[in-house]
Amino acid sequence: MTSTETRLAVDGISIPRPARTVLLNPGPVNVDERVRDTLSYPDVCHREPEVADLMRKIRHKIAAVCGGTEEHTAVVLGGSGTAALEATISSVVPETGRLLILDNGHYGERVHDIAAVHGVPFQRLEFGWANPIDLQRVVEALENDLSITHVALVHHETSTGMLNPLLEVGEVVASHGVSLIVDAISSLGAETLDIVAHHVEWCVGTANKCLEGLPGASFVVGRTASFAALRDIAPRGYYLSLSRHFEAQEYLDAPAFTPPVQILYALDRALDLVAEEGVPGRCKRYADRAAQLREGLAARGMRFLLEPEHRCNSVTNVQVPDGVTYTRLHDTLKADGYIVYACQDELGRVFRIANMGQVTSDDISGFLLALDRALPGAAP
Numbered sequence: 001m002t003s004t005e006t007r008l009a010v011d012g013i014s015i016p017r018p019a020r021t022v023l024l025n026p027g028p029v030n031v032d033e034r035v036r037d038t039l040s041y042p043d044v045c046h047r048e049p050e051v052a053d054l055m056r057k058i059r060h061k062i063a064a065v066c067g068g069t070e071e072h073t074a075v076v077l078g079g080s081g082t083a084a085l086e087a088t089i090s091s092v093v094p095e096t097g098r099l100l101i102l103d104n105g106h107y108g109e110r111v112h113d114i115a116a117v118h119g120v121p122f123q124r125l126e127f128g129w130a131n132p133i134d135l136q137r138v139v140e141a142l143e144n145d146l147s148i149t150h151v152a153l154v155h156h157e158t159s160t161g162m163l164n165p166l167l168e169v170g171e172v173v174a175s176h177g178v179s180l181i182v183d184a185i186s187s188l189g190a191e192t193l194d195i196v197a198h199h200v201e202w203c204v205g206t207a208n209k210c211l212e213g214l215p216g217a218s219f220v221v222g223r224t225a226s227f228a229a230l231r232d233i234a235p236r237g238y239y240l241s242l243s244r245h246f247e248a249q250e251y252l253d254a255p256a257f258t259p260p261v262q263i264l265y266a267l268d269r270a271l272d273l274v275a276e277e278g279v280p281g282r283c284k285r286y287a288d289r290a291a292q293l294r295e296g297l298a299a300r301g302m303r304f305l306l307e308p309e310h311r312c313n314s315v316t317n318v319q320v321p322d323g324v325t326y327t328r329l330h331d332t333l334k335a336d337g338y339i340v341y342a343c344q345d346e347l348g349r350v351f352r353i354a355n356m357g358q359v360t361s362d363d364i365s366g367f368l369l370a371l372d373r374a375l376p377g378a379a380p
């Protein structure tokens with residue numbers, strides 16, 4: 001791991017460029033150089049046909065990643081994953097409807113907070129952090145409250161690393177004739193997700209997690225007809241009205257507002273790399289890295305937050321060992337070039353190690369050696 005900075009010389013001015021850091025946080029991720037290269041494309045006006053082409057291509061490729069058919073499309077937004085999540089939660093539930101929120105962690109809580117701030121009618125089912133979703137409670141909620149029109153599920157609950165049972169929830173939701181909204185922000189690309197087979201009506205994702213693009217763009221995938229029907233729901237916001245973005249992108253072939261054009265070029269390239277690797281190929285790569293990491297952690301006596309059957313392919317939550325603080329561990333690892341990630345306070349002395357993005361097998365091996373140097377009892 002090199003920590004010496006290199007310098008870029010531009011017109012005789014020397015600009016420091018930090019060395020590569022291995023990002024073991026759950027996004028933004030280390031990207032392929034071919035993705036980063038798009039940032040040096042020439043400047044472009046967002047109202048020109050080349051950007052219309054770019055957006056059309058991206059929308060098409062995103063829908064394909066989710067298993068969309070010709071009836072599906074995607075709407076792309078400027079903003080991080082939460083922008084697309086807020087646009088969806090605030091735009092798709094009518095005044096007369098109700099959203100059932102399945103909450104077993106920080107991101108379930110976020111869906112609740114978004115619904116509350118927008119005055120979206122909701123019922124929240126809390127299972128507790130790091131507890132699995134109890135399908136029986138979901139069935140009961142749907143049977144006891146016939147005003148529920150939508151259910152929101154976080155596919156991969158990134159705060160705990162728990163993969164929630166999308167297929168089972170999808171089947172329950174579909175059999176009750178309601179719509180499923182899925183926060184797939186940290187699962188798309190790393191976990192199996194099929195918008196049709198899993199009965200997903202609205203699928204929310206972002207550029208900079210397992211699709212391995214750069215931060216600044218997010219998106220929603222759904223049926224074109226479902227997007228079109230949103231015009232009958234009174235908007236709860238202006239910038240994040242999903243209907244507004246859909247109509248601009250679909251009917252006017254133009255973004256509603258200035259999009260992050262450079263980030264979209266990067267996303268387009270990143271989506272080509274997803275297609276080249278194939279979603280199953282990427283899921284396997286992530287699963288392999290996670291297995292390598294977990295094997296190394298177990299060999300070092302580290303304790304995991306979750307039982308193996310609940311673990312996702314991209315995030316591992318482990319206890320901070322006795323005799324060291326998280327901050328100390330983080331800072332020591334950072335000095336060696338590895339970024340790990342804290343957990344929300346609810347989980348106590350637990351931290352996260354992600355393997356999203358361009359993390360190689362050598363990166364994981366190097367991290368485990370750095371961990372040996374950072375753990376209590378290591379020679380100074």
Ligand SMILES: *Cc1c(COP(=O)(O)O)cnc(C)c1O
Pocket residue numbers: 026027080081082083085107154156157158183184185186206
């Ligand atoms: C990262 C994440 C978000 C929020 O994404 P931002 O890009 O930080 O806005 C929402 N939901 C889940 C499940 C996430 O992992």
